[in-house]
Amino acid sequence: MEVLTQDALTRCPLRSLPLRNIVTTASTGLAWKGGTVAEVPGGALSSFRGRFGGRVVTAGDADYDAVRAACVWNGDIDRRPWVIAQATSTADVVAAVGLAREVGRDVAVRGGGHNFSGSCIADDAVMIDLGGLCDVHVDPVARRAVCGGGTRWSQLDAATQEHGLAVPGGFISHTGVGGLTLGGGVGWLSRKAGLSCDNLVSVEVVTAEGAVVRASAEDNPDLFWGVRGGGGNFGVVTSFEFQLHEVGPMVLFALSFWDLDHGPAALRAARDQVPHLPDDVAVFFAGLNAPPAPFVPEQYRGATGYAVLLVGLGPADAHARAVAALREAAPPTFAFDTPLPYVELQKMFDESAPWGIRGYEKAVYLDELTDAVIEVIARHLPNKASPMSFMPTFVLGGNFARHADNESAFGGRRQTRYVLNIAAVAPTAELLEADRAWVRAFWSDLVPHAAGVGSYVNFMADIDQDRVIASYGPEKYERLSQLKAKYDPGNVFHLNANIRPAATV
Ligand SMILES: Cc1cc2nc3c(=O)[nH]c(=O)nc-3n(C[C@H](O)[C@H](O)[C@H](O)COP(=O)(O)OP(=O)(O)OC[C@H]3O[C@@H](n4cnc5c(N)ncnc54)[C@H](O)[C@@H]3O)c2cc1C
Numbered sequence: 001m002e003v004l005t006q007d008a009l010t011r012c013p014l015r016s017l018p019l020r021n022i023v024t025t026a027s028t029g030l031a032w033k034g035g036t037v038a039e040v041p042g043g044a045l046s047s048f049r050g051r052f053g054g055r056v057v058t059a060g061d062a063d064y065d066a067v068r069a070a071c072v073w074n075g076d077i078d079r080r081p082w083v084i085a086q087a088t089s090t091a092d093v094v095a096a097v098g099l100a101r102e103v104g105r106d107v108a109v110r111g112g113g114h115n116f117s118g119s120c121i122a123d124d125a126v127m128i129d130l131g132g133l134c135d136v137h138v139d140p141v142a143r144r145a146v147c148g149g150g151t152r153w154s155q156l157d158a159a160t161q162e163h164g165l166a167v168p169g170g171f172i173s174h175t176g177v178g179g180l181t182l183g184g185g186v187g188w189l190s191r192k193a194g195l196s197c198d199n200l201v202s203v204e205v206v207t208a209e210g211a212v213v214r215a216s217a218e219d220n221p222d223l224f225w226g227v228r229g230g231g232g233n234f235g236v237v238t239s240f241e242f243q244l245h246e247v248g249p250m251v252l253f254a255l256s257f258w259d260l261d262h263g264p265a266a267l268r269a270a271r272d273q274v275p276h277l278p279d280d281v282a283v284f285f286a287g288l289n290a291p292p293a294p295f296v297p298e299q300y301r302g303a304t305g306y307a308v309l310l311v312g313l314g315p316a317d318a319h320a321r322a323v324a325a326l327r328e329a330a331p332p333t334f335a336f337d338t339p340l341p342y343v344e345l346q347k348m349f350d351e352s353a354p355w356g357i358r359g360y361e362k363a364v365y366l367d368e369l370t371d372a373v374i375e376v377i378a379r380h381l382p383n384k385a386s387p388m389s390f391m392p393t394f395v396l397g398g399n400f401a402r403h404a405d406n407e408s409a410f411g412g413r414r415q416t417r418y419v420l421n422i423a424a425v426a427p428t429a430e431l432l433e434a435d436r437a438w439v440r441a442f443w444s445d446l447v448p449h450a451a452g453v454g455s456y457v458n459f460m461a462d463i464d465q466d467r468v469i470a471s472y473g474p475e476k477y478e479r480l481s482q483l484k485a486k487y488d489p490g491n492v493f494h495l496n497a498n499i500r501p502a503a504t505v
Pocket of ligand 1: 073109110111112113114115116118119120130149150169170171172174175176177178179180181182183184185186187231232233235236237238353359458459495496
């Protein structure tokens with residue numbers, strides 16, 4: 001239905017009606033929002049349906065609202081794409097990019113739908129949902145895995161762990177490999193094996209012009225540099241090839257928890273220990289509420305406090321020494337130790353950020369967790385309203401720090417030691433609003449102690465251009481802008497942490 005084209009409007013029997021009230025039906029005809037009123041055969045959408053292998057969902061479909069809600073993790077996002085194109089192949093992605101070009105609509109790309117900003121979904125856009133591109137092939141001998149552009153980490157982890165192998169991923173298994181990897185990718189394996197994007201071997205990309213190109217160290221190396229940190233700016237990645245590392249299948253998990261009074265001293269102790277930890281002891285700090293889990297003593301269930309998690313990925317004695325040293329320096333309120341499968345570690349926090357919950361976040365990079373930073377944390381942590389809101393802090397160093405800053409487009413310095421995230425996670429709109437204010441106040445007080453306003457581009461619920469530029473730094477941003485001008489001069493892929501093409505900067 002050519003709602004957008006003059007031709008269609010002339011043919012439309014309802015052309016005197018305001019444009020904003022016209023949406024497309026499933027069968028390419030016209031409809032009022034809420035009900036079909038007329039059918040107009042032919043046009044771009046019907047021809048698209050003919051060449052698209054997957055399902056095409058529009059406002060005329062009975063399950064349109066259910067489909068668009070299920071696409072996005074953040075329940076605070078409520079947007080109405082013109083078309084949700086559920087791709088099943090690279091050819092489908094080419095067709096969907098072509099449709100958007102033909103009708104002049106925005107393109108939104110959905111990998112796993114997990115970005116706080118909801119950038120995968122947009123009003124009136126052609127939304128390309130890659131969820132159907134999730135095949136994973138593992139070659140255990142070559143230690144390589146290839147997965148589709150819409151694969152989730154749970155799917156990739158399950159396939160690689162069958163061989164005792166893994167790609168560094170994130171902390172929540174229902175996050176998409178796509179967005180997480182293209183923006184960087186920090187998680188349990190960052191200190192052992194670097195970022196997710198550091199482990200890319202090649203990608204297949206559908207460009208703004210609809211060309212299918214491969215990028216690797218040998219093929220289109222400029223593009224390969226850009227997709228490793230530059231986000232979804234250069235095209236739709238339909239497949240990722242990763243190198244794999246030996247991990248698990250069992251790992252050693254140790255959680256130590258301190259109440260609000262003792263937490264700051266614990267953070268100081270953990271901070272002092274971090275530079276001495278071996279790469280295969282992963283470490284993660286959080287300000288959070290203790291879960292209602294069996295291992296939490298009853299009186300502390302739901303209590304706000306601090307946790308330090310140490311995960312042994314290598315020799316057991318190195319892990320045991322790290323745990324003992326931390327607990328000696330700062331005796332915890334309670335602790336919990338267990339061996340567990342790596343795939344379970346990867347799912348451990350899934351329920352703390354369930355699908356459809358409301359979320360908002362801001363983050364900072366910190367070179368050091370100074371006493372001044374710990375004082376800011378101690379002042380703000382108790383003020384959160386939602387029990388689910390938390391302060392996950394990713395500890396870097398190790399292999400992450402051994403990659404050169406310019407080796408990839410990743411938006412951050414390799415000498416940065418912490419990514420401190422302040423996340424509002426709330427079951428109701430009221431609690432979210434309260435904690436949105438909490439996030440902003442907390443973040444403003446941290447910025448003077450941080451490496452500026454730039455931070456990890458995957459942790460931006462509000463995507464401000466100034467912060468995107470600050471995250472990459474002016475030199476890297478300029479190089480990215482030049483690359484953008486080469487691969488996407490019209491800024492077709494702009495619903496993201498956007499890099500503006502050089503000519504328009
Ligand atoms: C609860 C929660 C926990 C998180 N934990 C971590 C963590 O531990 N570590 C970490 O590094 N990050 C983490 N993140 C951030 C996460 O990396 C980003 O939100 C990322 O964008 C999610 O990717 P996605 O594909 O699921 O998201 P989507 O919303 O689908 O995609 C986000 C953007 O990425 C681009 N994109 C996605 N896939 C493709 C593709 N195949 N081709 C081209 N462009 C694509 C698009 O521009 C899209 O707008 C977390 C986020 C949440 C909400």
